[in-house]
Amino acid sequence: MAVTIKDVAKLSGVSISTVSRVINDSKPVSPEVKRKVLEVIEEIGYKPNEIARTLVTKKSYLIGVIVTDLADSYVADMVRGIEEVGKMYNYDILLCSTYGDKEAELKYIQLLNRKQVEGMILISDTINDEIDEKISEYSIPFVYLSRYSKFDKYPTVSIDYHFAAYEITKYLIKLGHKNIGFVGYLEDENSTQIEKYEGYSKAMEEMELDPSFIFETQGISIGHGYEALDQSIIKNELTALFCSNDEIAIGALNYCYDNQINTPEDISVVGFGDISIASLIRPKLTTVKEPFYDIGAVAIRRVIKELRKEDVGEKHIKLPYQIQQRNSCIKI
Amino acid sequence: MAVTIKDVAKLSGVSISTVSRVINDSKPVSPEVKRKVLEVIEEIGYKPNEIARTLVTKKSYLIGVIVTDLADSYVADMVRGIEEVGKMYNYDILLCSTYGDKEAELKYIQLLNRKQVEGMILISDTINDEIDEKISEYSIPFVYLSRYSKFDKYPTVSIDYHFAAYEITKYLIKLGHKNIGFVGYLEDENSTQIEKYEGYSKAMEEMELDPSFIFETQGISIGHGYEALDQSIIKNELTALFCSNDEIAIGALNYCYDNQINTPEDISVVGFGDISIASLIRPKLTTVKEPFYDIGAVAIRRVIKELRKEDVGEKHIKLPYQIQQRNSCIKI
DNA sequence: TTGAAAGCGCTACCAA
DNA sequence: TTGGTAGCGCTTTCAA
Numbered sequence: 286m287a288v289t290i291k292d293v294a295k296l297s298g299v300s301i302s303t304v305s306r307v308i309n310d311s312k313p314v315s316p317e318v319k320r321k322v323l324e325v326i327e328e329i330g331y332k333p334n335e336i337a338r339t340l341v342t343k344k345s346y347l348i349g350v351i352v353t354d355l356a357d358s359y360v361a362d363m364v365r366g367i368e369e370v371g372k373m374y375n376y377d378i379l380l381c382s383t384y385g386d387k388e389a390e391l392k393y394i395q396l397l398n399r400k401q402v403e404g405m406i407l408i409s410d411t412i413n414d415e416i417d418e419k420i421s422e423y424s425i426p427f428v429y430l431s432r433y434s435k436f437d438k439y440p441t442v443s444i445d446y447h448f449a450a451y452e453i454t455k456y457l458i459k460l461g462h463k464n465i466g467f468v469g470y471l472e473d474e475n476s477t478q479i480e481k482y483e484g485y486s487k488a489m490e491e492m493e494l495d496p497s498f499i500f501e502t503q504g505i506s507i508g509h510g511y512e513a514l515d516q517s518i519i520k521n522e523l524t525a526l527f528c529s530n531d532e533i534a535i536g537a538l539n540y541c542y543d544n545q546i547n548t549p550e551d552i553s554v555v556g557f558g559d560i561s562i563a564s565l566i567r568p569k570l571t572t573v574k575e576p577f578y579d580i581g582a583v584a585i586r587r588v589i590k591e592l593r594k595e596d597v598g599e600k601h602i603k604l605p606y607q608i609q610q611r612n613s614c615i616k617i
Numbered sequence: 618m619a620v621t622i623k624d625v626a627k628l629s630g631v632s633i634s635t636v637s638r639v640i641n642d643s644k645p646v647s648p649e650v651k652r653k654v655l656e657v658i659e660e661i662g663y664k665p666n667e668i669a670r671t672l673v674t675k676k677s678y679l680i681g682v683i684v685t686d687l688a689d690s691y692v693a694d695m696v697r698g699i700e701e702v703g704k705m706y707n708y709d710i711l712l713c714s715t716y717g718d719k720e721a722e723l724k725y726i727q728l729l730n731r732k733q734v735e736g737m738i739l740i741s742d743t744i745n746d747e748i749d750e751k752i753s754e755y756s757i758p759f760v761y762l763s764r765y766s767k768f769d770k771y772p773t774v775s776i777d778y779h780f781a782a783y784e785i786t787k788y789l790i791k792l793g794h795k796n797i798g799f800v801g802y803l804e805d806e807n808s809t810q811i812e813k814y815e816g817y818s819k820a821m822e823e824m825e826l827d828p829s830f831i832f833e834t835q836g837i838s839i840g841h842g843y844e845a846l847d848q849s850i851i852k853n854e855l856t857a858l859f860c861s862n863d864e865i866a867i868g869a870l871n872y873c874y875d876n877q878i879n880t881p882e883d884i885s886v887v888g889f890g891d892i893s894i895a896s897l898i899r900p901k902l903t904t905v906k907e908p909f910y911d912i913g914a915v916a917i918r919r920v921i922k923e924l925r926k927e928d929v930g931e932k933h934i935k936l937p938y939q940i941q942q943r944n945s946c947i948k949i
Numbered sequence: 950t951t952g953a954a955a956g957c958g959c960t961a962c963c964a965a
Numbered sequence: 966t967t968g969g970t971a972g973c974g975c976t977t978t979c980a981a
Contacts, residue, residue: 289974300952305976312977315950330754335731336671337974341957345668347711355697356893361687368714377732379679380712382700399667400709422662507897535897542899561688562894565839565867567874621958632968637960644961647966669958673973955978962971 288331297325308333339401348588349397349405351381351390358561359577360408363430366581367406374589376403383409391415398423404588406581412436426591428584432530432558432575433505435475437601440587442580444606446477449573450484453555453608454527458492461617462525462553465489466498468513468537469529470505478505481529481557498523502533510536516544524552524617531556531563531572538566538613553614569611576604620663629657640665671733680920681729683713683722684740690893691909692740695762698913699738706921708735715741723747730755736920738913744768758923760916764862764890764907765837767807769933772919774912776938778809781905782816785887785940786859790824793949794857794885797821798830800845800869801861802837810837813861813889830855834865842868848876856884856949863888863895863904870898870945885946901943908936 290308294301299318306312307322314322325331339345348371352360368378379402381393390409394416397405404426407416410433417438420427429439457465467485470478482499489496498521502509510533518526528534534556541548548554548568556563559574583602590597622640626633631650638644639654646654657663671677680703684692700710711734713725722741726748729737736758739748742765749770752759761771789797799817802810814831821828830853834841842865850858860866866888873880880886880900888895888904895902915934922929 291974301975302952302954302977303950306951309976313950318950332727332731334672334733334974336668336677336733337957338976339668339957340666340672340959340974341976343957355687355693355700356690358688358690358693361690361693364712365687365714368712372713377728378712380696380700380710381704382697395664396709399664401666401668539897539899562897565871565894566898567871623958633959634961634968634970635966638967641960645966650966666958669973670960671973672958672975673960675973950981952981953979955976957975957977959973960971962969964969965967 287334288329289334290331292329293322293325293331296329297322343401345401345403346376347379347400347402348376348585349379349381349393349400349402350408351383351393351397351405352408353383353385353410355382359432359558359575362561362577363408363581363584366578366583367585368581370582370585371589376585376589385410387413387416391419394419394423398425403592404585406430406584406588410434412439426588428587430580430584431477433476433478435477435480440597440600440602442583442587442602442604443477444575445603446480447484447487449606450481450527450529450557451488452484453557453573454485454488456608457525457527457553457555457614458488458494460525460553460614463494464498464521464523465494465525465527466500466518466521466523467496467527467529468500468502468510468533470502470509470533471499472501478529485527500526505530505532507532507536507539509533511540512536514540518552519546525614526552526554528554528556531558531560531570534570534572534613535562535566538568538570549613549615553617555614559609563609564611568613571611571614572609574607574609576606579604619666620661621666622663624661625654625657625663628661629654675733677733677735678708679711679732679734680708680917681711681713681725681732681734681737682740683715683725683729683737685715685717685742687714691764691890691907694893694909695740695913695916698910698915699917700913702914702917703921708917708921717742719745719748723751726751726755730757735924736917738762738916738920742766744771758920760919762912762916765808765810767809767812772929772932772934774915774919774934774936775809776907777935778812779816779819781938782813782859782861782889783820784816785889785905786817786820788940789857789859789885789887789946790820790826792857792885792946795826796830796853796855797826797857797859798832798850798853798855799828799859799861800832800834800842800865802834802841802865803831804833810861817859832858837862837864839864839868839871841865843872844868846872850884851878857946858884858886860886860888863890863892863902866902866904866945867894867898870900870902881945881947885949887946891941895941896943900945903943903946904941906939906941908938911936
């Protein structure tokens with residue numbers, strides 16, 4: 286058994302109350318006594334049991350984080366932001382991955398609650414009613430993070446997808462491109478994919494360009510991007526492709542590579558997100574840089590503010606983004 | 618305040634002991650009473666407070682995981698393995714990232730201890746004496762995971778780096794390559810990089826080939842791989858490069874791309890690790906597949922076995938690996 | 950400035 | 966099969 290506050294009290298000849306006072310600096314303690322107690326603590330290497338502490342103070346200094354999959358680098362980036370800022374305020378992260386399993390998600394929400402987390406951050410593509418209900422039930426600070434979904438009942442942190450898509454399309458146009466295709470997943474009307482499409486078409490229409498070269502994907506992964514392309518990009522004399530996220534863009538790039546279509550010489554490709562691999566592949570991907578790390582950081586900052594009853598500001602926070610110019614895209 | 622066991626007891630007209638018995642199935646309870654209690658629990662949505670439970674049982678069902686950086690995909694993969702297997706045994710993960718800061722690492726080890734984690738897994742490149750001391754001090758199950766370091770005072774899970782390097786070099790030789798360069802970081806003699814070099818040179822020497830085309834890197838990142846290369850790969854008529862890890866290999870590939878050296882046509886490149894990006898880039902990287910996920914899974918399995926006083930087997934577990942053949946490497 | 954004691958929510962022992 | 970109760974390690978009144 287580890288040393289407890291009792292041992293410290295006994296060895297320093299004071300009551301446990303006094304020991305508690307010195308370790309928490311909560312009430313005045315005479316200098317000599319304080320010195321003595323500190324000495325004993327140092328000597329026997331006493332460390333307060335955080336569990337016992339939590340039981341009485343109700344402060345676990347734990348934030349539950351539920352993610353789909355850490356292997357998605359943007360998720361890992363968000364978690365980094367969450368963790369790093371959390372640590373600044375002494376909060377630790379209890380991590381759960383669902384791999385898209387909604388059952389598991391529900392289970393973890395309840396689990397985290399039982400573990401007395403003080404707040405929760407959910408990173409996932411969708412929220413269903415069951416989940417929604419549980420979250421409302423436990424009235425703890427909560428932030429929903431998704432690069433995909435527009436669900437806005439709960440606080441969120443994201444960027445302006447519509448405008449970002451608009452801007453990068455404009456950028457393409459400024460580079461001289463006229464026949465610009467859109468590659469993305471359009472089935473789900475409640476997704477940011479739609480917003481991106483709208484941004485794209487707005488930019489196109491403003492310049493009286495045709496926004497109907499659409500390659501619909503069946504999802505938002507690399508494979509989906511790869512599968513959505515076909516030789517019509519050549520037939521239609523497309524000179525550029527706006528892919529609704531980086532994964533799709535990489536799929537597109539790979540399709541081109543495998544079919545002897547040179548990028549960016551034959552066709553320029555831009556993505557959306559700036560996930561870590563975007564700058565590692567060749568050609569390096571021109572894309573919209575979503576500040577994933579900051580999104581996580583701001584999310585937990587909000588949770589902590591709420592915990593401290595500070596002003597939390599806007600419910601839906603929009604962060605700035607950047608157009609990240611690289612080599613997958615050239616002037617024509 | 619959330620509902621407690623007392624509320625359940627009161628509402629179902631039994632003692633808290635009885636309620637405790639039904640929620641833990643620890644002692645026989647008459648069917649009617651059990652039914653009644655369960656009913657009440659369901660009705661008021663009672664969930665046991667895990668903190669209180671932990672305080673008395675000493676079982677927190679928490680495993681502390683300290684990592685350098687989740688953004689390294691292999692780290693994320695290990696954490697996935699840890700988490701997923703942990704969940705099978707009801708264990709949760711308390712996650713801390715150090716970003717290579719040894720001070721922070723030490724701090725987190727202590728912190729996790731205070732949070733009463735039952736076991737700890739450290740994923741990092743090195744262990745220093747201070748850290749070592751703390752770990753020994755808290756005598757909880759511990760596993761050290763590193764793809765880089767050979768530190769073996771504590772239980773580890775890894776692969777046979779020497780033999781894997783030997784095998785992939787053999788593979789290159791079988792493909793017809795004779796002038797094979799080694800690219801890697803050789804400063805630190807306690808690293809697996811050295812083992813890989815030895816595996817490489819053993820394979821070369823066995824075939825009476827020259828193992829001295831060495832490109833020493835200053836580290837093991839993509840940038841380091843990029844910087845270590847120069848035109849001598851052409852001058853020396855090298856036809857293949859064995860890079861001591863995937864990052865270095867990708868750096869090498871990028872160097873070639875940027876200098877109009879075609880891969881694999883002009884030069885074959887193999888890596889080591891099979892980090893996620895390896896199969897995404899073009900050409901896809903031929904490499905040694907280290908089972909990162911399994912490494913994490915086996916590590917936590919060991920921790921849990923130790924916790925359950927089961928037989929833990931070997932202190933240093935070696936897992937199988939594979940040569941992952943892809944396109945960065947061709948027959949000549 | 951200090952100590953005694955109550956109590957956080959729960960488990961586990963003892964007695965009935 | 967049940968209830969009463971001590972106690973896990975700590976914080977926080979309340980009195981002294």
